[in-house]
Amino acid sequence: MQVTLMQGILIGIFAIIAGIDFWWEGFYIFRPMIVCTITGLILGNLTLGIVAAGLTELAFAGLTPVGGTQPPNPIMAGIMTVVLAYTTGKSPATAIGLALPFSILMQYIILFYYSAFSVLTKKLDTYAAKGETKKFTQLALLPTWIVGLSYGIIAFLCVYGAQAPMKDLVNSMPVWLSHGFEIAGSILPAVGFGLLLKSMLKAKYVPYLLIGFTAACFIKFGNLMPVAIIGVALALIEYNRSKKDVENEKKMKAVMENVNNDGDDEDGI
Amino acid sequence: MESKNTETTPKRGKLTKHDVKMLGVRSLFNQSAMNYERMQADGWTLAMMPALKKIYKNDEKGLADSLKANLQFINTNNYTAPLLMGLEASLEENGEKRSTIDGLRIALFGPLAGIGDAITWFTILPIVAGITASFAKQGSVLGPLIFFLVYVAMFFARIPIAQLGYTTGTKAISKIRENSAIVSHAASVLGCTVIGGLIATYVQITVKTKIPVSAGHTIALQTQFFDRIFPNILPLGYTFLLYWLLKKKNVSPVILILATFIFAILFSWLGVL
Known part of the structure; x- marks a missing residue:
């Protein structure tokens, strides 16, 4: 299957919107769940888009822009996974792996912008000091438009320009290599999850991880709802317990102070 | 100084309910000029600007001072930012000292980032992603649809969050400090439980190797060995290996992604996976 010029342009326009959304973290249409679905819709194969959305969303679950870090780019990963699955006929799981270079390319472009936009700060200081709010607004929004435009151009070039060479490359791959990509996609x-655990997991949370893991292994249900409910229950138990602990600690402190005061009095007597 | 204070500080404008609402919506601009020098500061100031303009009215110097002060380094979570914006707006409106306002903002953005990230990125996202992905994998449009609706609701939650910050004002600070530890603890419990479930459901490693025991009799490593110890033991083990490398060895995620690919392709070539 081939991506037409019109489809390439539409994907480019969507990339501008999703790119700005990612820059602002507004409506989360930058997550692969939405990006893949819309790309599938534009290419006329919605089901392919939705299936790829589920796979790619999870592959990127822990790759989050927390604390000003940049993960491999979810937008380019989402777009290219669907486009490569569509043009080469490979499964979405294989395509996730093939899309990765595009995702890392965009990650580095955003990292470059983080550094580059530091040059604007001096000018913004001057506008602020003079109270020139209009000029401040225009300049403070400029990075957003630059980023959005970059997404549009790069997405269009990758989708439309690179499809023929990518197709040749993928078709010339031996079976073990494309199977390797598929396996990587399902381990990714x-x-x-390792990244999520890096920021969350402390020794005291290991039991909960094990409960969730075991529950999911043995509860045969279409989605993760049962595990989420068990999690909510555990969280509520812990919330109430910690609250009580804090209150008790306060009471203990008050009691201890009284005792100390009494003690002083007795010494005085 | 005394005489100057009485000249500039009184007569501040009052924000209407609509202004506070708009502050919540404008918190969207928080990252509009993200950069390494002072992270969200430029966008933060852009979001605060109409509120500050209204508060300082004709006091040009007051407005300029406030804008300059807001341009100091800030890096917080995008859903707790409106809380802090509402709080700051109420302080500016009450004519608190510049140093008090700035001190509070700087003291609070870090803890608020911690609790916000714990709730939004580490709890809500894995849960929503996990559940909607199970629909999407079957090709059901419910997956992306639910995902989208949840995050539209999350966007509009910025408005009550900003109002909460504005109305509770300084009272909020001790409450935030007291409760943030408990709330992020409970969120971590929920998050870890769900991540445990996600590991079991979505990381897939299936070994194909069969070991010949005697003539005509083989043992399939996956079904007759690993699955008998515990289902999904390999995904759990591999995730912990990556966790250990990330946490203790400080390996970058990009290296681990590449290593996973090399590992997968190598084992595919060997016919193990």
Whole structure:
């Protein structure tokens, strides 16, 4: 299957919107769940888009822009996973792996912008000091438009320009290599979960991880709802317990102070 | 100084309900000029600007001072930012000292980032992604649809969050400090439980190797060995290996992604996976 010029342009326009959304973290249409679905819709194969959305979303679950860091780019990953699955006829799981270089390319472009936009700060200081709010607004929004435009151009070039060479490359791959990409695609969520655990997991949370893991292994249900409910229950138990602990600690402190005061009095007597 | 204070500080404008609402919506601009020098500061100031303009009215110097002060380094979570914006707006409106306002903002953005990230990125996202992905994998449009609706609701939650910051004002600070530890603890419990479930459901490693025991009799490593110890033991083990490398060895995620690919392709070539 081939991506037409019109489809390439539409994907480019969507990339501008999603790119700005990612820059602002507004409506989360930058997540692969939405990006893949819309790309599938534009290419006329919605089901392919939705299936790829589920796979790619999870592969990127832990790759989050927390604390000003930049993960491999979810927008380019989402777009290219669907486009490569569509043009080469490979499964979405294989396509996730093939899309990765595009995702990392965009990650580095955004990192470059983080540094580059530091040059604007001096000018913004001057506008602020003079109270020139209009000029301040225009300049403070400039990075957003630059980023959005970059997404549009790069997405269009990758989708439309690179499809023929990518197709040749993929078709010339031996079976073990494309199977390797497919396996990697299904192991990849582990990196994301590892990253999530890096920021969350402390020794005291290991039991909960094990409960969730075991529950999911043995509860045969279409989605993760049962595990989420068990999690909510555990969280509520812990919330109430910690609250009580804090209150008790306050009471203990008050009691201790009284005792100390009494003690002083007795010494005085 | 005394005489100057009485000249500039009184007569501040009052924000209407609509202004506070708009502050919540404008918190969207928080990252509009993200950069390494002072992270969200430029966008933060852009979001605060109409509120500050209204508060300082004709006091040009007051407005300029406030804008300059807001341009100091800030890096917080995008859903707790409106809380802090509402709080700051109420302080500016009450004519608190510049140093008090700036001190509070600087003291609070870090803890608020911690609790916000714990709730939005580490709890809500994995849960929503996990559940909607299970629909999407079957090709059901419910997956992306639910995902989208949840995050539209999350966007509009910025408005009550800003109002909360504005109305509770300084009272909020001790409350935030007291409760943030408990709330992020409970969120971490929920998050870890769900991530445990996600590891079991979505990381897939299936070994194909069969070991010949005697003539005509083989043992399939996956079904007759690993699955008998515990299902999904390999995904759990691999995730913990990555966790250990990330946490203790400080390996970059990009290296681990590449290593996973090399590992997968190598084992595919060997016929193990």
